[in-house]
Amino acid sequence: MTVAQTDNDTNGERIGAAAHAEVEHPSSAVVRFGADRPLDLDSGGKLSPVQIAYQTYGTLNAARSNAILVCHALTGDQHVANEHPVTGKPGWWSLMIGPGRPIDTDLYFVICSNVLGGCMGSTGPASINPQTGKPYALDLPVITVRDMVRAQAMLLDHLGIETLFAATGGSMGGMQVLQWAASFPDRLFAAIPIATGSRHSSQNIAFHEVGRQAILADPDWCGGSYLEAGKNPHKGLAVARMAAHITYMSDEALHRKFGRSLQDRDALTFGFDADFQIESYLRHQGMTFVDRFDANAYLYMTRAMDYFDLALDYDGQLAKAFAGCHTRFCCVSFTSDWLFPTAENRTIVHALNAAGANVSFVEVETDRGHDAFLLDEPELFTTVTGFLKAAARIRGLS
């Protein structure tokens, strides 16, 4: 047990170092925008320089009309359909994206960039602040979903892609998709926002706040300057991840997977070790997460989601965000998702209806909760396949 723990720690440190190396020198394509191309931020300032790390799959056609932007969620990154350079695991959406998959890389040119404020190569709080030569930490201005989308638009300009055939993503990725439709309707032919909301609910902000407080309460957080101090607030970040992870699953799925089963033991220990499998599972989720994710980036990402309220920019009327939008939408929700329940997704659909937009909406029956969008859900795949095929036909791609 002790030996295994030590191995784990060494392994974790190795992965942690690899993850940190990704911040400045990612195992991805990179574009750097210098002082001549500052990024306007919602908080008022400008960010410069800006680095965007991204992955692409498939081939851009001659007309540059077959690009699909994939927007990642809170703890995702650009490694959507390739082996992860740090963890060695398959890409987080490799079931959805690839040759012959719903987002077929034989047909489409898929782009996924690490969001602004992230920690896998795009400018974020772990990046070096050129003015100080030290990591930004909390000196990085707070980033919003709209800032992330602006950065993605800069990347597309750089790649010479005027119009996206489609944008898709779940959760925070879905927020970016909605923001794309609102900010750049003429650059987006089709949109597939999945398991998302037009704003972050009070309950969701509450869960995020618990996570942030766990990080802030970790003495190794060092007021945000833990990288300089050579520390890592892994305990706080792990607790944040554990709390969040519960919200990604459903009661039913937890019961099905773990029930009240005990972990490697026949009886309760009458102590505070991980007696139950669910405890062990959550601890594992927390431990593996801290090795690949930056604590400050977690603060920034959660804040971006909390601040997201698309209607706010449009007199509180969500439909106005989509006024005159010719994008074809396909919204998807999951029956057991209580983080972004069907009602939240339906609000988007109703706003799109009110705006006269072309919208489809599918609620997928599953007991796997919010995380269902990442999992093997045949109804999701059928829907995305069919929607994209029809859109491609109308777009003249096939």
Added chain:
Amino acid sequence: MTTEMQLRTMAADPSRVDLKIIAGFVTPGARVLDIGCGDGALLMQLSEEKNVDARGIELSQKGVNEAVASGLSVIQGDADSDLATYPDKAFDFAILSQTIQATHNPRIVLEELLRIGEKAIVSFPNFGHWRIRTQFLLAGRMPVNKNLPYSWYDTPNIHFFTIRDFIELVDEVGATIEDSIALHGRGRKIAPTVSRQIWNLFGEQAVFVLSRPNSSKS
């Protein structure tokens, strides 16, 4: 392939002859909303034959998934709760086929159809058909037939009405009947010249095309 199969299924089902009649009322290139569109067979037919801008609403997840997967724009929802979000006259035709009897508030649904559609096309089974009347009179049982195939305890049809009842509702909401057709069994049309009393007795189902300018709505 799927579309052809759907159309064949549609054509082979004489009780859904109303769909062909409805399709006949829709003008090419129109904006169409089919409420309760099932797997989207009518929308598919209208898109292919008349190049309409086809949208649908369907309650069953299976229907929605099939329709979206076949490339139609369909949302999961129902006539009672999802019509309110559409703007006035958002569609040239708002279609409600064989569904109004299953809504909770048929009058509100009808008014919503008239609000969001330049024209509303409504088809429904006629509870006043002579066979239903005799079945009820002689057997003393709630009628079960091919248009109303459910027992009373499991039927989704919660409002039963006749052609005459429907016309009365149309009057009440101040709508105009632009066109109407009543159908015998096996889908033959009843002569439009005969009285509505005759329609009510011999029509197994009916299709009405209605309109109402929005200004008349309070």
